[in-house]
Amino acid sequence: MPRLEARGVREPIPARAGIGLRAVHHEALIADRPSVGWIEAHTENYFHEGGPAVRALERARANYPLSLHGVGLGLGSADGVDREHLSRVKRAIARFEPSLVSEHACWGHAGGEFFNDLLPLPHTEEAAMLLARQVDEAQDFLGTRLLIENVSAYVTFEHSRLHEWEFLSAVAATSGCGLLLDVNNIYVTSQNLGIDAHAFIHGIPIGSVGEIHLAGHTRNGSVLIDDHGSQVCEEVWRLYRQAVDRFGAVPTLVEWDTNVPALATLVAESRRADLILGEARGLAA
Amino acid sequence: MASLREMQNAFATAMRDPTAPCPVRPAGNLSIYRNNSTLSFRAALESSFPVVRKRVGDDYFRQLCTHYRARYPSRSGDLHWVGRDFSAFLLEHLHGSEYAWLADLARLEWSREQASISRIEAALTAEVLANFGPGQLEHLVFSLQPSLALLASDFPVFTVWQANQFNDAPPVNQSVGSECGMVRMRIDGLEVRQLAPGPFSYLSALRAGAPLGEAISSAGLDQDGVVSALGFVFAEGLVCALKDGRSEKREL
Numbered sequence: 001m002p003r004l005e006a007r008g009v010r011e012p013i014p015a016r017a018g019i020g021l022r023a024v025h026h027e028a029l030i031a032d033r034p035s036v037g038w039i040e041a042h043t044e045n046y047f048h049e050g051g052p053a054v055r056a057l058e059r060a061r062a063n064y065p066l067s068l069h070g071v072g073l074g075l076g077s078a079d080g081v082d083r084e085h086l087s088r089v090k091r092a093i094a095r096f097e098p099s100l101v102s103e104h105a106c107w108g109h110a111g112g113e114f115f116n117d118l119l120p121l122p123h124t125e126e127a128a129m130l131l132a133r134q135v136d137e138a139q140d141f142l143g144t145r146l147l148i149e150n151v152s153a154y155v156t157f158e159h160s161r162l163h164e165w166e167f168l169s170a171v172a173a174t175s176g177c178g179l180l181l182d183v184n185n186i187y188v189t190s191q192n193l194g195i196d197a198h199a200f201i202h203g204i205p206i207g208s209v210g211e212i213h214l215a216g217h218t219r220n221g222s223v224l225i226d227d228h229g230s231q232v233c234e235e236v237w238r239l240y241r242q243a244v245d246r247f248g249a250v251p252t253l254v255e256w257d258t259n260v261p262a263l264a265t266l267v268a269e270s271r272r273a274d275l276i277l278g279e280a281r282g283l284a285a
Numbered sequence: 286m287a288s289l290r291e292m293q294n295a296f297a298t299a300m301r302d303p304t305a306p307c308p309v310r311p312a313g314n315l316s317i318y319r320n321n322s323t324l325s326f327r328a329a330l331e332s333s334f335p336v337v338r339k340r341v342g343d344d345y346f347r348q349l350c351t352h353y354r355a356r357y358p359s360r361s362g363d364l365h366w367v368g369r370d371f372s373a374f375l376l377e378h379l380h381g382s383e384y385a386w387l388a389d390l391a392r393l394e395w396s397r398e399q400a401s402i403s404r405i406e407a408a409l410t411a412e413v414l415a416n417f418g419p420g421q422l423e424h425l426v427f428s429l430q431p432s433l434a435l436l437a438s439d440f441p442v443f444t445v446w447q448a449n450q451f452n453d454a455p456p457v458n459q460s461v462g463s464e465c466g467m468v469r470m471r472i473d474g475l476e477v478r479q480l481a482p483g484p485f486s487y488l489s490a491l492r493a494g495a496p497l498g499e500a501i502s503s504a505g506l507d508q509d510g511v512v513s514a515l516g517f518v519f520a521e522g523l524v525c526a527l528k529d530g531r532s533e534k535r536e537l
Contacts, residue, residue, distance in 0.1 A: 044363045048402035050432070050470065072362025078290035085362050110290075110297035113358040115322045116329075116367075119296065120309075126289045154317045155309035159286050192314070223314065 010099045011065050013038045013211070015249035015277055017270035018067065020256065026056035028263040033063055036270055038099075040253050043070040046096065047088045057096060067100035067211070067253070068092060069180075074108025075138060075148070076121045076131040082109075090142050100211060100251070102147035102180045103138075105131060105168060122157035123167040132174035139177065147210045148172070149180035152188040152217075152226035164195065165203030178210035181247075183240045184232065184255075188217050188224045201243050209247045214240060214273060215255035229258035231269060241276060249280040326354055326367055333368035333398045336449045337375075337391050341384075352378060365402070368395055386440035393442050396434035396468040397477060403432035403470055408522035411515070421529050423498025427491045427518065428526035432470035435489050439463045443479040469523070487514045488523075496530040 016037025021029070029039075039060055046054050046068075060066075073085060093101060106118040121127045131148075139146050150168055162170070172179055181204060190197035214237075216230030232240075232254065244250070254270045287295070292308060299307035299315050300322060307315060327350045331338055338346040356377075357370040372395055375388035408430070417425065436442075441457055443466045448454040466479040467488065480488070483504045490500035501511050518524050 044365070047363060047365070050404035051402040072364075074362055078288075078293050082362060088363070107293055108362055110293045112360065113297060114360060114362050115297070115300060115318070116325045116359055116362065116364050117318055117322045119293075119318060122289065122292055124286075124289065130289060154314040155311065157292060158308040158310060159292065223317065225317065 010097050013065050013067055013099045013251040015251055015281065017273035017277065018064075018251060018253045019266050019270050020253060021057065021060060022257070022260050022266075023053065023056075024260050025263045025266070026052070026060070030056070030059050030063075032263065034263065034267045036064065036267060037274075038065040038067060038251065040067040040069050040100075041096075043068045043089055043092055043101075044072045046092050061096055066096055066098040067102065067251075068096065068098040069149075070101070070103045071118065072108065072114075072116070073103050073138070074106060074114075074119075075103055075134045076105060076107040076127060077109050077134075078107070078130060079110055079112075081134050081138065086138060086141055093142060093144065100147060101142065101144050102149055102211065103135075104149045104151050105171065106151045118151045120151060120153045120155060120157070121167075123160040123162040123164055124157075125161070125170075128162070128167050128170040129174065132171045132177075135171065135175040135177050139175065145176065145178060147178040147180040149182050149213065150185050150189075151182075152185040152192075152224075154192055154223060156193050163199070163203060164189070165200045169203065169205055169208070172205070172208045179204060179208045180211045180213060181209050181243060181250075182213035182215070183243055184213065184215040184217060184228075184236050185226060187233075187236050187239055188226045191224045197239055198242065201239065201246060204247075206247060209243075209250050212240070212243060212247075212250050212252045213255055214252060215257075227258050228255045230256075232272075237272070237276075240273070244276055244280045249277045252277060323354075325364060326350065326359060329364045329367040330371065334371060334391055334394045336394060336446055337371075337387055339449050339454075340387065340390070340445070349375070349378070365398075368398065371395065386438070386442065389436075389438035389440050390442045390445060392438075393436055393446055393468065393477070396436060397475055400432040400434055400468045400470045401475055403430075405432065405470055405472060406430060406525040409519065409524045409527065411519040413524075413527060414515075417527075417529065423496060423501075424530045425497045426494060426528050426530040427497070427524055429488075429492055429518070429523050430469055430525060432468075433488075433492065433523060434468040435465070435485065435492060436468070437463070437465040437485065443477065446477055447479075471522070483510055484514055484517060488518070491518070 014037045018038035018040055019036050021039045021041040041057055046057050104118050108115055186197050186200050214232045215228040216232055217224045218227050252273045256266050295307045298305040300319055330350050353374045356374055359367050372388050372391040375391050379385045441464050443464045445457045448457055464479055465485040468477050483506055487500050487504035490503045506514055
């Protein structure tokens with residue numbers, strides 16, 4: 001099924017570093033207009049008709065290309081997708097005209113209860129096909145191609161038969177979606193579950209990655225927790241270089257959602273990604 | 286092999302009951318998801334009901350969150366709606382106790398939450414009344430700001446709410462009596478304001494679509510009250526549209 005691309009009036013997200021739009025940075029982002037490539041906002045925060053958040057996004061949108069990143073659809077939920085939620089995503093797309101729209105390879109509700117977290121999927125054929133079908137239906141309804149992100153995992157299902165990269169590749173190939181590769185999530189999952197992060201990156205098809213996420217994590221005993229609450233660690237920067245070597249210069253977002261620092265600190269973190277992307281573009285020229 | 290639905294149902298059960306079996310490993314790490322989900326749910330309630338939380342204290346508020354979640358689990362992937370039934374829950378949970386008034390305080394705070402995400406329409410000024418003849422005025426039907434919420438309580442919840450905008454708020458005597466008022470969103474922020482019963486009745490009637498004459502009658506306003514009430518809705522920027530309720534044609 002052919003994919004509808006984003007409307008032509010939306011400028012493409014450049015192959016540069018972007019930053020997440022956080023409420024504490026709204027005023028500084030408008031006043032200082034830092035030189036970042038683009039901004040990303042959590043879709044669910046902008047469902048409403050009014051309020052300071054949507055006003056801030058409208059103002060920021062005038063200055064930067066926008067990516068909308070959803071966390072609440074649970075496209076891998078066997079109970080199906082909430083149609084009202086999907087409609088709200090569609091209205092947000094129409095209102096804010098993002099150049100990229102993304103969600104997660106996860107589930108979020110069962111038996112009518114929503115857990116408001118990115119719950120892990122078993123890596124089975126059935127799960128891959130259900131996720132692919134619901135991503136396909138969502139893309140048709142929304143009128144845009146989606147990028148689907150790999151989540152951090154703290155457990156693995158006993159019934160999993162595929163490697164996560166095989167699972168994601170199957171979802172992308174079947175639905176026509178792109179992938180949002182979260183390199184920090186690859187690192188966290190690899191440390192927690194003993195999988196090979198290098199094999200993960202090299203198991204994702206070239207050309208399928210439309211965006212990369214970088215973020216910090218924290219250690220809680222023997223477990224790494226994906227809390228997006230600190231700088232990107234050196235191991236993740238090393239994995240990121242591997243990803244850029246393989247996939248080329250891809251729009252890269254630096255996420256920092258908890259213990260949010262000053263805007264200048266977040267922008268400085270994004271500069272490091274810009275340097276790596278610049279080197280990749282130089283090599284490709 | 287278990288189906289995807291069976292696996293997700295088992296996971297969901299284990300999210301509620303740590304002793305329930307779930308086909309994952311290490312099973313102990315399910316606590317991370319349990320914790321994440323609980324913290325998100327609680328944070329949403331803390332954000333929506335800061336004064337209820339302040340009045341009952343953190344420990345009891347956490348207990349209320351736990352009981353509320355068991356009774357009214359999240360029904361949406363959008364965390365904004367987690368608190369939708371909190372007032373109804375408090376009414377059930379605290380019925381007959383000296384804390385039953387917290388349900389009305391929660392209702393006020395939820396109205397604030399909803400007002401904060403409502404759009405602000407361009408307001409009409411009183412000059413628009415010049416477009417209508419004297420005989421039309423009593424038939425005018427008003428469209429008011431979408432963020433406007435009107436609440437009445439048997440308890441002094443507006444006084445409690447105002448007092449708790451400051452640290453070291455003194456306790457409010459809940460026996461002071463009933464209060465009514467409004468919540469609305471302005472360009473410069475949210476407004477919570479207590480109203481006298483007359484203007485409250487008048488605004489409620491207008492809000493329900495009653496024509497002006499009927500709204501004034503229901504509020505029992507005298508001539509001075511009528512002038513004041515009409516001036517109030519326009520001066521406060523509450524009027525978005527007007528029409529003669531007898532005709533579908535003319536709307537401003």
